[in-house]
């Protein structure tokens with residue numbers, strides 16, 4: 558096993574599986590304070606998505622991330638009256654969705670890319 562594969566393997570172990578009822582019904586996985594919780598094992602793209610959030614949270618020192626995330630969601634929700642649409646407009650989600658398929662993204666990502 559290469560060093561890189563080894564790293565990916567051990568990172569996979571950082572996903573904590575939780576029960577469905579602990580999540581909102583429209584969510585499958587969530588990243589909180591660098592820990593990833595999911596109702597089922599994540600595929601590499603989904604895992605990358607949550608890891609992008611982990612990087613965003615870390616560079617905003619966690620609590621400001623959730624505040625900013627919440628404010629943006631509310632702003633877009635009041636604009637569109639559509640929770641799903643508001644969610645996809647949040648800058649953190651845009652960055653995560655735009656780059657989740659690029660599994661090398663976190664190695665080359667610039668800090669505060671979503672600004």
Ligand SMILES: [Zn+2]
Nearest residue numbers: 606610650653
């Ligand atoms: Zn996301």
